[in-house]
Amino acid sequence: MSRVAPTPRSKVLYFFCIALSSFLLYLDINYKSFESTKNLYKSFTISSSYLLKRLTIDPLNYIFEISKEKSKLIEENKKLKKELDNSFIANFIISRDSKFFADDSAIKRFINLNNINKPFHLAKMNSFDLEKYLCCSEHRMFIKIFYDEDIDFVGSPVINSQGIIGQIIYDKSIAEVLLLTDISHVMPIISKNHFCNAKGSGKPGVITCTYSKLIWPDPLEIGQEFFSSGMGGIYPNNILIGNVSAINIIDDNNINFDVNLVADPLQSIYVGVVEGL
């Protein structure tokens, strides 16, 4: 059976649909008009996946567990007890709430080492689009903060045991973290007397900076360390951000360089949210 080519009327409809799509795309990219809808959908999918797991996999696991022989259970219990003791020795935090067994000692160590006086709250990574992180410019992470009181964490820095990974830009049931490598992220960094506004490169683990030799005549070296300046009012100052990995000369006066970040957001599923500075 043959298919008829689109009639002039259907061509108009196609044109209308493409024009409408372009308009929606323009609204979304320039004004983030559909951000709340997307976040609502993400919250819904994450919540429903938890609910589904609780309703399907967890009961099945429970049935499987109770069907085991008693001796096997005792053996398992002993093994678990031993693992629990080991985890105590390794300074694992056992909390009364949902952050059970979450290890925040590494983050505490980082906080103490860098003299950050603000309190921090442990959070767990809920969703991370690895596909977008590896291929595209938008680098975001969704976390669940273990904190009962109603505090707005928007603008709070997010850290892991290696360093700063980003800041919270949306905080409802699930908090959205804008990573340092996202192209819309800008962070003031400093090295000796040198100051620069580092922009996310869209590549995993790399931020980029452009400066003029006229205001910054000192030479830049590969491996030179850059720290947070604290001038943006978001991040604490003097935290190691990364090392210079590549230097590109744009023209006689302007130089662009890449900084390899020391903190990898994929290092741990647990992160710390430092209360707004």
Added chain:
Amino acid sequence: MKNIGIIKLLVVIFMTNIIESYIAPMLIKAYINIPITFLIFSFVIYKSTFNTNALYAFLFGLYVDLISDSPIGLNAALFSMMAYVVNSYANTFKLFSFIQICLFFSGSSVFYIGFSHLFINLENFSYLILFTSFIFNTFLFLLMAMLRFYFPSLNLK
């Protein structure tokens, strides 16, 4: 595969999107991108015995935008464009060989990758990804097209 129902297609696209989100991070290390969701939709409208409505393609695109966290309107526009092209050349395709059809689909997938990267990855736009994806997709489609000759039972009805 001919004239698949809307609910069935919604489920298929949802599942495909999940599979794509698992496969893409592995393939991108080799500079390869396969837009499986887009290709499945394109294949469905290609195999359909009747013309796809523009609104049908547009709404499916919006649905993919929502589930894949793309900018709203990106897939809607691309799905509508693809539906228009497939419908316009539906009868011409019958004169094409399998190789030409495979080249058309891999060309479409490269157009999709290039167009979407203009919006979501402009800072790191890579021609290498487009080139390797085109080569890889062409061979992949050729392989899939040849499978039906060696395994007639796999032929999609």
